[in-house]
Amino acid sequence: MLQQFLEGDLRALARAITLIESADPRADELLISLRQQRQTSSSLVIGMTGAPGAGKSTLTDALISQCRSKGARVAVLCIDPSSPFSGGAILGDRIRMGRHYQDQGVFVRSMASRGALGGLAKTTVGVLGLLEAFGFEFIFLETVGVGQSEVDIASVADHTVVVLTPAGGDAVQAFKAGIMEIADVFTINKADLPGADRLMREIRAAQELGAHDENTWFAPILQTIGSEKEGIAELLEAIQNHRNHLGSEGLRLRRLERARFELNAAIQELARTRAKNTESSLLEQISLGVVTAREVALQVLGFQNLD
Ligand SMILES: Nc1nc2c(ncn2[C@@H]2O[C@H](COP(=O)(O)OP(=O)(O)OP(=O)(O)O)[C@@H](O)[C@H]2O)c(=O)[nH]1
Ligand SMILES: [Mg+2]
Structure with a gap:
């Protein structure tokens, strides 16, 4: 399978992903080799984030065409934190991206991730590693729904695109959700609706308020009309400019951030298993107040002391 994978066989890629998803121990071996x-x-x-209905799927779809017109191979990972199954909201995306299905240069995969750390499946990073090893030039990560998963996506992606719309309160929502901090590129989608210029000014003002120096990357603020494929070339260019800004050192730091996210997920997973398997006699002691939960936690996790 390794051989076929390295030769660019999409079926080998699909099989490898299934190994990771089913937590097959051979998956780790495969990833390492x-x-x-x-x-x-x-x-x-590239992580695509934004409120539900902002146009993430529409834009991703248009970006795929843009990448394909340059001959680049593209993968899309759709992550659905709301569902234990692939399906539901994801289905629409599949249909929308359907016309790329005949294209050997486009690979689309949906993953459910309910219950995983912050909504982003721990397997996502593994699958991402496979897609990188396979040699896709562009890999898009898209989540369905809001919440922590948006911030998580920024820990995993090299470039985070925040999709906003001129619809009332979008900027306010973005400030609240901490999305301003994670944006490498902003796009105001649905720029055909009124209010795009005003939103642009609000974001720019917010950026200038934040701490910055001569090395600060001010996330460019673009306007797109995803449904009309307007502004797509500029959006891709802005992403590539961010890549140039990062350079090899910046990219290395991003990858360290991803590793930290991965480690955090692994630790939480282990801790959760330990908690689940804790003997009832210990639980009873906590319940009676004989020991604290923290003391038992240290014990079941194998820590000698509080450090
Ligand atoms: N007017 C207008 N509508 C748009 C534009 N881009 C997308 N839409 C429409 O907005 C709706 C939502 O777009 P999606 O791409 O599904 O949005 P999403 O962010 O992927 O939504 P979720 O996956 O549910 O979070 C669709 O009906 C699109 O056709 C745009 O630029 N202008
Ligand atoms: Mg979508």
């Missing part, structure tokens, strides 16, 4: 074969990844990993 792939990482040794393909040391450097030049993929652009």
Whole structure:
């Protein structure tokens, strides 16, 4: 399978993803040998975030066409934190991206991730590693719904595109959700609706208020009409400009951030298992107030002391 994978066989990729999703122990082995074969990844990993209905799927779809027109191969990972199954909200995206299905240069995969850390499946990072090793030039990550998963996506992606709309209160929502901080590129989608210029000024004002120096990357603020495919070339260009800004050192730091996210997910997973398997006698002691939950936690996690 490794051989077929390295030769670019999409069926081998699909099988490898299934291994990861089913938590098959051979998946780790595969990932490690792939990482040794393909040391450097030049993929652009792009996270698309924004409120439900902002136009993430529409824009991703248009960006796929833009990448394909340049001959680049593209993968899309749709992450649905609301569902334990793939389906539901994801289905619409599949249909919308349907016309790329015949295209061998486009790979679309949906993943459910309910119950996973912050809504972003721990398997997502593994699958992402596979897509990078496979050699896609562009990899888009898209979530359905709002919440923590948007911020998580920024920990995993190299470039985070925040999709806003001129609809009332979008900027306010973005400030609240901490999305301003994670944006590498803003796009005001639905720029055909009134209020796009005003929103642009609000974001710019907010950026200038924040701490900055001569090295600060001011996320460019674009306007797009996803449904008309307007502004798509400029959006892709802005993403590529951010890549150039990051350079190899910036990219290295982003990847460290991803590793930290991955480690955090692994630790939480282990801790959760330990908690679930804790003997009832220990639970009873906590319940009676004989010991604190923290003391038992340290014990079941194998810590010697509070450090
Ligand atoms: N007027 C207008 N409508 C748009 C534009 N872009 C997308 N839409 C429409 O907005 C609706 C939502 O777009 P989606 O791409 O599904 O939005 P999304 O962010 O992926 O939504 P979720 O996946 O549910 O979070 C669709 O009906 C699109 O046709 C635009 O630029 N202008
Ligand atoms: Mg969508």
